[in-house]
Amino acid sequence: MANAYDGKIINDPFELLEFVNGLRQHQLRAGRGGDNPGRKDAHGNTIYRCNVHGQYRLHFTRNGAERVTFLSVNTHGDLLL
Numbered sequence: 001m002a003n004a005y006d007g008k009i010i011n012d013p014f015e016l017l018e019f020v021n022g023l024r025q026h027q028l029r030a031g032r033g034g035d036n037p038g039r040k041d042a043h044g045n046t047i048y049r050c051n052v053h054g055q056y057r058l059h060f061t062r063n064g065a066e067r068v069t070f071l072s073v074n075t076h077g078d079l080l081l
């Protein structure tokens with residue numbers, strides 16, 4: 001599914017946050033099944049994943065103050081370490 005940001009370079013972090021909030025995001029799971037527990041970062045924050053372009057996934061967390069930390073962008077098959 002295409003979105004308004006396909007092929008666009010995002011230079012402004014606030015623009016990127018608007019982009020992330022508009023995507024379908026879900027918890028990154030500890031295993032392949034939907035019934036596996038969600039993964040957490042070292043601070044206990046839930047790790048989320050969303051599609052950003054084709055096979056690429058953006059991984060990020062939000063803390064209690066709704067601050068976002070971007071962890072990685074990689075393909076669906078790549079492991080998040």
